Amino acid sequence: MKNTMQFPQPSAIALAVLALVAQSQAVAQDNVQKEIQQVVVTGTASASGTRKIDTSFSITTATEEQLKQAAPSSTADVLKIVPGVYAEATGGQSGANIEVRGFPSGSDSPFVSVQMNGNPIFPVPVLSFFEGSSAFRLDDTIERVEVLRGGPSTIYSSGQPGATMNFIMKKGGDEPEGSLRFTTGTGSLRRFDGVYSGKIADGWYGMIGGFYRTTNGVRDAGFPADDGGQLSASLTRKLDQGELTVYARSTSDKNAFYTGVPLISSNNGHTISSFPGFDPLRGTLMSNEMRNFTVEAGPGKTLTYDLGDGRGLSSNLVGADFQQKLNGWDVSNKFNYFKGDLNTIAMFTGNNPLSAADYVSQAITSANGNAAVVAAAGAPATSGAITYTNGGGTVAGNQQVVQAGLWAVEKKLRSFTDEFRVSKDIGNDNTITAGAYIANYSSHDVWYLGNSHLMTATPNARLIDVKLNNGAVVSRNGTDGNVFYAPIASYDGRNTAVFIADEWRINDRIKVDAGMRHEKQHISGSISNLTSVDPDNNALTVYNNGTSTPSGSFTGLSRDDTANSFTAGGLYKLTKDSSVFMRANQGHTFIYFDDLRNAGTQDVVNDRNRVPTPKVTQYEIGYKTATPLYSAYVNAFFTDFTGISFQQITTSGVLYSVSGSHGKGVEFELALRPLKGLQLQLTGDWQDSTYKDNPTIAGNQVQRQPKFQYRFSPSYRLPIGDYALRFYGTYSHIGARWADQQNTQYLPSYNTLDLGILAELSDKLEFRVTGTNVNNSLGLTEGNSRLVGASTGPINARPIFGRAWEASLTYRF
Incomplete structure (x- = not known):
């Protein structure tokens, strides 16, 4: 007997599939049409922008809602949504380290520029104790963000070859609208956001908004981690075939800065576990006991600082954006003026943890090895007393202790930038753009680095005093180390650039463009020469011997550079979209x-001019598409660097090096919408970047950057009557990295899970709950950057934040 099986009719299967696809397409059509028609303005020749899908470069965009779903902990943390970028936002609101795929950087964010409305907030992306995201605070006055990677950005604005992060402010429209939002969450968070915009009079529109926030943070130091707010406003005048927008922003925000905590490293750094008694996800060494600390800056000169000030921002920003069509010409001008204090009053961990008994033993050896100390004491030390600074009491010999510097860096920044450009269609869809850019900027610095303090290796640590039995004072009021670097410096810079670009739409399918930029820079500075002193002229107080202090004389530094940049690209349309x-x-x-300072302080005549001008060459090839069912943005990249200088501030001084690198990889942004209300998104990158040109590190992996990282972000909208619930989440994988150029400090891979739900309660009211790192993953973003080489056993390193929750209620009107 012949065995047969019954299958549904092919026509029925086809009809079912077509019906499902048609349903998905109908639901997704509105959102996809917005994506397809989305216009971006960052990196485009025309000030009016270009459809995202028609750009011949890689750019990531996020709306206000997408930013809220990402739940960034800081401005830098926004970059986690961008493939090819790895942001170490574990320091808090400020002081992030940001790495761009294939771009070698050891700290801060030298290859990321932060803009508002197309203007760089500060024209230089990074200085010591400053990186661009520290000068910006995200709030509800922001409409969207555009992040351009590579592409034509080398010729426009500040000429950033890495990533340009452009925040676009909301403007007033014909219909008045506004919102009020209250947020609470982990760390006793209390935050209020508000924004209102609308028509003021015929042709005049306005927007005003801001926030105020206070929180103890995920890592509770016993005092507010973040405390401050911001106010922003814009005024828009509609012109005949044009528009003028002026805007202003004032920020006053104090932000605690988090560095490493004690951990246990084993298996050559491949396994990281908790240090006994210390929660690495929520703990911090900072405490009220050390909040107000003293810097002994020289004979008769002591200064008091507050750790609660952290890496804060006190600034004012004003700017304008002008666009106008004049007799076939498109004219654009953007300018801003920024002035702010971005001080760093923070703890920086030093040597790895050790027992109190071992610390005293090392202190005895060190003191006895110093002839001046032994002579002043009259005899070498044989023992020492170790007691708590506050409350007295002997510290047990097996108590683990650490050293951490309480640093103070006062930094005053000022800048003015202006970019002017004109564009004209000269026929046959060939548009020529020409422009000029100017930037004037300055930084005035007062530094006190070092100032080591001895404390228990416990959350909210206690300070410790140590005195040897021959009278030598190793630690007093917790201070066990001098200020080892205390320069006073003033710097000024001026950049001028001209650029020209040509964009030619050959036919409906082919578009090509090319451009070049010629730029000059002049920087100058005056930095104090330093000398070493004993502030109290007492050799027995070993903690302050050899304190660095300005000698009263200064060294003048200056340098002039000229560089050319080029870009060329082409787009071929396979279909309309x-x-x-x-x-x-x-x-x-x-x-x-x-x-300039680093080179000048070594050899003013020779080293200053031997530091090269870093250069980068990039190649990209990509594919873009967007349909109701799916969208895809995939890009392969190749990079080559020469002449990148690095600095590392260790426990004993500052190390310098120069090298190059080369890299390759693929980055991707993919989305699938298979069912009604459901979207599955996958973003990430794979890269292989290594050093070259420096024989000590050539062939090593570029530090801090994972070879592979991705974010899987599903979301589902469930209609309930006239309203809906939206469920969303993100599973992130960060691959293993090396913390240092020598590839000795291993940073293991880690995975995190973020979850969120948005409830539409009415036409005007919505409730949102988000959780980050809900799986309490222990992942490291850096090792002990104060030390060179690998360590096992007790270490200091900086982990990601532990589980945190936020709940917000928003009222729209």
Whole structure:
């Protein structure tokens, strides 16, 4: 007997599939149409922008709602939604380290520029104790963000060859609208956001908004981690075939800065576990006991600082954006003026944990090895007393202790930038753009680095005093180390650039463009010469011997550089809403103030001019498409660097090096909408970047950057009557990295899970709950950057934040 099986009719299967696809497409059509028609303005020749899908470069965008779903802990943390970028936002609101795929950087964010409305907030992306995201606070006055990677950015604005992060402010419209939002959460968070915009009079529109927030933070130091607020406003005048918008923002915000905590490293750094008694996800060494600390800056000169000030921002920003059509010409001008204090009053961990008994033993050896101390004491030490600074009492010999510097860096920044450009269609869809850019900026610094303090290796640590039996004082009021670097410096910079670009739409399918930029930079500075002193003229107080202090004389520094940048790209449209593109560019970064200082303090005549102007060459090839069922943005990249300078501030001084690198990889943004209300999104990158040109590290992996990282973000909208619930989440994988150029400090991979729910309660009311790192993953963003080489056993390193929750209620009107 023949065995047969019954299958549904092919026509029924086809009809079912077609019905499902048709349903998905109908639901997703509105959102996808917005995506397809979305216009971006960052990196485009025309000030009016270009459809995202028609750009021949890689750019990521996020709306206000997408930003809220990402639940960033800081401005830098926004970059976690961008493939090819790894942001170490574990320091808190400020002081992030941001790495761009294939771009070698050891700290801060030298290859990321932060803009508002197309203007760089500060034209230099990084200085010591400053990186661009520290000068910006995210709030509900922001409409969207655009993040351009590579592409034509080498010729526009500040000429950033890495990533340009452009925040676009809301403007007033014909219909008045506003919102009020209250947020609470982990760390006793209390935050109020508000914004209102609308029509003021015929042709006049306005927007005003801001926030105020206070929180103890996920890592509770016993005092507010973040305390402050911001007020922003804009005024728009509609013109005949044009528009003028002026805007202003004032920020006053104090933000605690978090560095490493005690951990246990084993298996050559491949396994990281908790230090006994210390929660690495929520703990911090900072405490009220050390909140107000003293810096002994010289004979008769003591200064008091507050750790609660952290890496804060006190600034004012004003700017304008003008666009106008004049007799076939598109004219655009953008300018801003920024002035602010971005001080760093923070703890920086030093040597790895050890027992109190071992610390005293090492202190005895060190003191007895110093002839001046032994002579002043009259005899070598044989023992020591170790007691708590507050409350007295002997510290047990097996108590684990650590050293951490309480540093103070006062930094006053000022800048003015202006970019003017004109564009004209000269026929046959060929548009020429020409422009000029100017930036004037300055930084005035007072530094006190070192100032080591001895404390227990416990959350909210206690300070410790140590005195040897021959009278030598190793630690007094917790202070066990001098200020080892205390320069006073003033720097000024001026950049001028001209650029020209040509964009030619050959036919409906092919578009090509090319451009070049010529830029000059002049920087100068005056930095104090330093000498070492004993502030109390007492050799027995060993904790302050050899204190660094200005000698009263200064060294003048200056340098002039000129560089050219190029870009060329092409786009071929496969269909109306899909395309492939190719791009090549050559860019540069100039020497910044700190490079000038580092070289000048070694050999003013020779080293200053031997530091090269860093150059980068990039090649990209990509594919873009967006349909109701799916969208895809995929880009392969190749990078080559020369002349990148690095600095590392260790427990004993500052190390410098120069090298190059080369890299390759693929980054991707993919989305699938298979069912009604459901979206599955996958973003990430794979890269292989290594050092070159420096024989001590050539062939090593570029530090801090994972070879592979991705974010899987599903979301589902469930209609309930006239309203809906939206469930969303993100599973993130960060691959293993090396913390240092020598590839000795291993940072294991880690995975985190974020969850959220948005409830539409009415036409005007919504409730949102978000949780980050809900799986309490222990992941490291850096090792002990104060030390060189690998360590096992007790270490200091900086982990990600533990589980945190936020709940917000928003009223729209």
